[in-house]
Amino acid sequence: MRIGLLLLVGGMLLPVFHANAQAKTGYKLEKRYALPCDGRFDFITLDPPARRLYISHGDHVDVMDADSGKPLGKIEDTPGIRCIAIARKLKRGFTSNSGENKVSVFDTETLALIKKIDVSKDPYVIYLDSASLRVFTTTRGSKDITAIDAEKAEVVGTVKVGGSGENMVTNSEGLVFVNVEDTSEVVSFDPRTLEIKNRFPIRGGKAPTGLAIDRKNNRLFISCANKVLAVMDAGTGKVLATVPIGGDAHNVAYESATGLIFTSNGEGNVSIIRQKSADAYELADTVATQVNAKMIAFDPRTRKLFLPVHETIPAAAAGQRPSIKPGTFAILVVWK
Numbered sequence: 001m002r003i004g005l006l007l008l009v010g011g012m013l014l015p016v017f018h019a020n021a022q023a024k025t026g027y028k029l030e031k032r033y034a035l036p037c038d039g040r041f042d043f044i045t046l047d048p049p050a051r052r053l054y055i056s057h058g059d060h061v062d063v064m065d066a067d068s069g070k071p072l073g074k075i076e077d078t079p080g081i082r083c084i085a086i087a088r089k090l091k092r093g094f095t096s097n098s099g100e101n102k103v104s105v106f107d108t109e110t111l112a113l114i115k116k117i118d119v120s121k122d123p124y125v126i127y128l129d130s131a132s133l134r135v136f137t138t139t140r141g142s143k144d145i146t147a148i149d150a151e152k153a154e155v156v157g158t159v160k161v162g163g164s165g166e167n168m169v170t171n172s173e174g175l176v177f178v179n180v181e182d183t184s185e186v187v188s189f190d191p192r193t194l195e196i197k198n199r200f201p202i203r204g205g206k207a208p209t210g211l212a213i214d215r216k217n218n219r220l221f222i223s224c225a226n227k228v229l230a231v232m233d234a235g236t237g238k239v240l241a242t243v244p245i246g247g248d249a250h251n252v253a254y255e256s257a258t259g260l261i262f263t264s265n266g267e268g269n270v271s272i273i274r275q276k277s278a279d280a281y282e283l284a285d286t287v288a289t290q291v292n293a294k295m296i297a298f299d300p301r302t303r304k305l306f307l308p309v310h311e312t313i314p315a316a317a318a319g320q321r322p323s324i325k326p327g328t329f330a331i332l333v334v335w336k
Helices: none
Strands: 003-009 012-017 028-034 041-047 052-057 060-065 071-075 081-087 092-097 102-107 113-118 123-129 134-139 144-149 154-159 165-170 176-180 185-189 196-201 208-214 219-224 228-233 239-244 249-255 260-265 269-277 280-288 305-309 330-335
Touching: 028 280, 041 305, 052 081, 060 081, 081 134, 092 123, 092 134, 102 123, 113 154, 123 165, 134 165, 134 176, 176 208, 185 208, 208 260, 219 249, 239 280, 260 305
Parallel strands: 012 239, 041 081, 081 123, 165 208, 208 249
Antiparallel strands: 003 012, 028 330, 041 052, 052 060, 060 071, 081 092, 092 102, 102 113, 123 134, 134 144, 144 154, 165 176, 176 185, 185 196, 208 219, 219 228, 228 239, 249 260, 260 269, 269 280, 305 330
């Protein structure tokens, strides 16, 4: 693939690639799993060993078999559910409930509620750091991160991020990284001491949302609102490349075996970026999905992508949100 031009951003020359020079990957929209329910969705989480998909859905979580699409049950009473994290070692799951400013703890075998934990206002993304066995939830109202001991199911502290945190990952050195959307930076912190280690500006990227990591090479992959994937050295904060992607990209997934990076774009497609080396990247494919398919879960076993989606009805008046078209909720399966 040839480089189309060099973009000067913050005194650095960053490569930008031509979309029409892409090499196809074989991925395509393979099937869809219908879910017999309505209501708005948010994040989707996969538990690969259990072959379960957890899908946030208004006031509950739908649980689905990842291989067949068969509904397996529901986790009830999660008002304003945003995101789900699974602690397999403890046989527990955690949900961020923005409608009540709480985190639900549930049994992954029975799906029964164990406990609810009070957190700061408007919890959003929830993430398990498996090494420390701590759960972290970003809270948009207070612009910090609440830390929870997953085994005791108790709040143990706060990370003072100072912005609207989005997705989180952990690197090989044990630091947790979080995108901060309203400040366009990546913040790293120690999951045990809760001390902030670094604040890295995302040069060339604005309003970051999705985040994935290549732990071997210590590279962060950050989807941004200005339609780029920024590749950052997690040790220095240097942005090594920006690659064009689709709009409204909320999640990123990375597969180390193939070096492919996936962004789920709400405009109606998935961008697939190829990692040529630790510092070189190219847009390899754009796969059509459906408008609103902006969340993604990647299955490392089958290499399938799962994206929740529904159709909408245009708003009746200016300033109102579009309504959901009944009977259109589904999980799209993108595969090769």
